[in-house]
Amino acid sequence: MRDAFGQPQTAILFGGTSEIGLAIVDRLAAARLRHVVLVGRNPSALEDAASALQARSVTATVVLADAADAASATDAVDQAFGALGAPCDLVIMAVGLLGDQAADDDSPERTATMFVVNTAWPAAVLAGCRAALVAQGTGQILVLSSVAALRTRRANYTYGAGKQGLDGFTLGLAESVRGTGVTVHLIRPGFVTTKMTGHLSPAPFSTTAPAVAEVAVTAVMKGTPVAYAPGILRYVFLVLRHLPSALWRKLPG
């Protein structure tokens, strides 16, 4: 049960090897977290992450699921909540696939996979989590979107459009749970230097996984509906969303 400061004791991380997701869990482990379920695809990477958490006295359970298979969402939710065996204070949705825009451009298969991993599977899982948390009468959902969702661009439009779907779904989900004891928090990071983006040159206002984690944990504790990382991007994108296409096209990053 989370405390008066909003510090959770139990959590499920979908995207169990996500750098940002694990950075969030890392911060929670320094407070009240005692049990986390890591849901992901890569067994050895998940076990490594679990061992690191066990060493910090947090019970970590691994559940295997493949986000490229939309039909696996129901099982993933059931297994994750079952593994926790107690009310879940916080669900973290950190699944994402940046893709390779040049390769995705002309590939129906790759494009379909991008939308399954970035949109369909996370949305299906969140629908399952919604039911479980509303039945609990309490709980928080934290969804990692991206500023790429605010306006798609040539360099990563398949990823951006996928996040756009998840972003909009999450905002509607937040409205749907008002008054149930469940709250939803959406994080829109800018360019984050992680393994997912290691091959790219950082865009302006780039940030790091621990910095995004700080924003995310603060949003959960304070109950902020939508947070940006870094915070200034809220205002930067207020402008960028309305730039004429000719200018938008020429921006760096």
Next chain:
Amino acid sequence: MAVQAERATPSTTDELADLLSPTGPGHGVIARGLGRSYGDPAQVAGGTVVDLSAFSAISAVDERTHAITVGAGVSIDTLLHHILPLGYFVPVTPGTRQVTIGGAIAADIHGKNHHVDGSFASHVVSMDLVTPVGVMTVTRDRDPELFWATAGGMGLTGIVTAATITLLPIASTMVSVDTTRHRNLDEVMAAMVDGDHRYRYSVAWVDCMTSGATMGRGVLTRGDHAPADRGRPPTTIPTGASVAVPFNAPPGLLNRLSITAFNEAWFRAAPKERLGGIESISTFFHPLDGVANWNRLYGPRGFVQYQFAVPDAASATVATAIERLAASKVPSFLAVLKRFGAGNRGPLSFPTAGWTLALDLPVGPPALPAVLDDLDDLIAAAGGRIYLAKDARLNPAHLETMYPALAEFRRVADRVDPERRLTSDLDRRLNVRGPRHA
């Protein structure tokens, strides 16, 4: 924190027993009084909270023993309206009248007279308890283990439906009060050690925002019920709130500046020494009840209470705690300092001989959770404890250290509730009932 639960409103003991039976609702059951808890002891997310307002009967007072039998849903406010005209006062009252008899037992509340009269359970003769294994009346002689586990047991040993308590006969509704002002914490504590035994009621309000030579300056008020010739005869009813806070204050209204200014004004306003002043019961015992919805002053994020007790041998801990709060720049309102007399047998009953300090802390400063975690470590190491009735954030790792008889509590709770139907968000957060045994 807002959570969702079902609400049950049983009107008979049988209906209540059904709620706790194997065919009752799942996901936990906990009793609820007036919903004024600082934390989560009367919440059970996804479960069922039991409203006991139907259990509202009040018996006649036994003239010989001063005993009265009161429904668990009756508030101290209602009870006082009933008994003050008869010349009686409640044996123990907290700083508000908005507490039910059931809640008073569940938290084993204390008042300004703990050093003389003990806690609420000291005045309970018997209680009617509905548990998942049956309905029973428990006393100090009839199932003493269950009696004492229920005193301070946070509602986790069953649901009290009525209790017989012993009232205090009084000659007037006024209180004779000595007020003294002290320049720092050492002086406040010395005055209390020196003279508290001469008063039935004693409490000090301490400023936690000053440091150096005036660290912990405070105002000590001590008194007793006035004899009939000093006050009005005991027919006056305490008045309700005279002022109200109309809406939630904006976040940050209570900050370091405003609280420092308030504490300064409050200290200056107190007399250096005023002996034999006459105050009403409301003014002396229930100052918060004079301002309706005072909690709104704290804004939408609210506040947490932090109340700890430490033994006399660790009295220096009180100063250390205040120094740490002042140094951390976390704003805190006036703190309440009291001496406790001997504790009772209740494994989860809070009071133990020594000192207790209660702090109101606005939620918001990012450093606050860690500052309180550090204080938990300090209090636990000093052989002290945190008051569960006010807690909303204790580090669960300290629960067994702070309450050494926790294992006894768990054994008794499991005896009357083997299927663990009784639980609360406080229980879930602190794992009060402990790991399940196979």
